[in-house]
Amino acid sequence: MAGAGPVVFAAAGVATLAAALLPRVLSRAPISMPMVFLAAGALTFTVVEPLPDPNPVTHSSIVLRLTELCVIISLMGAGLALNRPVGWRRWSTTWRLLGITMPLSMLAVALLGWTVLGFGAAGAVLLAAALAPTDPVLATEVQVAEPVEDPEDDSDDEARFALTSEAGLNDGLAFPFTYLAIALATTPGDWLPHWLAVDVVWRLAAGLLVGLGAGWLLRKLFFNAPSKTFRLAHHAEGFVALAATFLAYGVAELAHGYGFVAVFVCACTIRAGERTSGYHRVLHQYVEQVERLLTVLIIFLLGGAVATGLFAGVQWREVVVALLVLLVVRPFAGLIGLARGRTGPRERVVVSFFGVRGVGSVFYVAYALEAGHFLEAGAVWRVVGLAVVGSIVLHGITATPVMRFLDRKREVLTSP
Template sequence: MLTVLFGVAGLLALAAAVLPKLVADRPFSTPLVMLIAGIGLGLLPLPAPYGDGWADPAAHLTGVESFAQLGILVSLAGAGLSVDRPFGVRRWASAWRLLGITMPAMIAVVALLGWWWLALTPAVAMLLGSVLAPTDPVLAGDVGVPSPDVGAHLARHNEIRSTLTIEAGLNDGLTMPFVLLALALAGQPPEPDAGWILVDLVLPVGIGVLVGLGAGKLLGWAMFGTASSRFRLADYADGLVLLALAFLPYAVAELVHGNGFVAVFVAAVAVRAEERSHEYHEVLHAFGRQLERLFVALALLGLGVALGDGLLHGFSPVELLVAGVVVLVVRPVLGWLALLGSPAGRHASGAIAFFGVRGIGTIFYLAYALDRFPVPGQDVLWRVGALTIALSVLVHGILAGPTIRRIEAAGGHLPTIGDPGGLTGPRNG
């Protein structure tokens, strides 16, 4: 069995390296290829100990949670390093609208659908809305800022890519309070009250921001600021430092009751701000991108195997309807409404609203929540979550590249009002 696992790992590593080049400029993506391959593998009559639901994530909650958590941490560090747009209330205005308006509204609407169409209890329905809330910095590679060394037309000036990267970097952490609130309402002690909400839900976000700023400043100094070349990390050009950026802020934040995901993204943004144009950012990002490819290959292949091997047992068409409404209606409509009057403009607003890719964050929060407090209807949560991710990978994987390139070619990615991104772009739409 161990030999087989080594062989599969080798094939996955090879696929993670080769597939991005094979599917470049084609109307499908590496995640979509891996998902389809996984479904095909799951449908095969595999011999024991495989088959008969062996890949069901509900049977491996701790492992699934740890794997997804690792992938998120690496992707958050890479996403933060890619943010070239300086921090600011107006400069990040579109992202603030998505985080402050679209995300809570989407949780509420999906919770209503879960209660009404799926007959979930209100608390479990809220949990469904919460786990479907985060967008994915790993799977959104075609719509986010590609890397730290790209030109301003793909980074600072690009309203679509900057906004989606910032949103994906922050909403993985901002989802946590909603998940914890849903678990509390479902019956996990303590009972929610004002003091608990402040201390356990709100305060950790603030602590995460502070830890991220401190860790980012310290790591930025170690990379670029120290006078000694022996200790200046940028002089080593070693991508492994990305793991320090991903793990240290998270660990410190969690130890002091902070939000670790928020801390990692803030730390990476702070490191980028310390020395915005240094080539070492690309070294770190390239290393992280290689790890992300492997995580994507494993996660989507595993999800596909689970879908083909029995995860959909008990499936009801209304579950697919909910997944379709989430991807094709709820996020696009709520995102578009939140961006009305924003710097994004008409064309960019439509793209930003539509390309809210669902992915590993959903897998993590499902495993995280159900490992701590099993709730009734958890099989429904897994089916709807898996179907939503699969549909998002299918739709966004086919449409993302061609759509974004067309909008960028027409200039529709530029902000419409003076200088929200630090530079002024022409008006459009």
């Protein structure tokens, strides 16, 4: 066998082994797995030639499908990991992040895009929508680890729970504003009635209803099928989590609903059934492994894109906006949203700071640019790329020591 094929297979083997080992090797170090693969991608595409161009600007359709797959699998994992039953009071921190922090963040980012970068309305709204969601893919170091079998165990600390549940829902809630940006770019006239009726009300409702329906049917099949042959929990087949993910997402999209919302709601609905079953952990572990492989591929390619010209022509204003999003906009919007909530002062600061930007942001830009023409497309890619790379480095360095500090303080407060 000749050509680049053997090299690609060998590299894939090394990357897969690294994806299995690195989370354990780096568990106590201020370095995250995405940081390693970002650097590996940049180094590989700098040293090894010739390699395909990984720039997302020129391969937006491939980027769109890869990131779409990664996000929906991550959303399934996030929903299955949550041990706390859904409720208004139990999830009050989540509702604050979605209802206050996210709108404030979007408004601030849109204003930055308009005033600092000189974007038009469509470009500013797209930038805001892309940088609004907390990413469910790259935030694993600060999220809930896995489902537990004890129904009385509510051991999820408020910071991890808030970041996991927020990431699960706000990826879907950013979609209406992505459609708003597309409408402003393509039909600047009479867009408001259609946007409100279809892109906000119908798509959200359809995503929610499909997620509830699919989750209810699947949990019946998993745990309560009349025959053990069809009771999938009895066979402990982990790959069924992919069936749940694709089914919820596909049906929601066919109904013109938000598939991201459907997948997360489906996962939470499945998790609500038979909370004492160990099958939830089996499903979650399988999803986590698939998600890790996809994350490795996407971040490796992102590193390659950085090395081969993603930031070509970057301006100082774009760097400033990306830094403001990470260091000012999200932290202050988070503190405002969580003020007087159930989080303590330490948890409030941690949740506000770790608004990780990542694969979801890349997806929204790719989606919008496939659907409409934006004059600021290159600048949007650069700012979002800067924010994502900055988030990988900043949050990757700080996640482990900060969460360990929070855990130690929590242990001291709860110890007799």
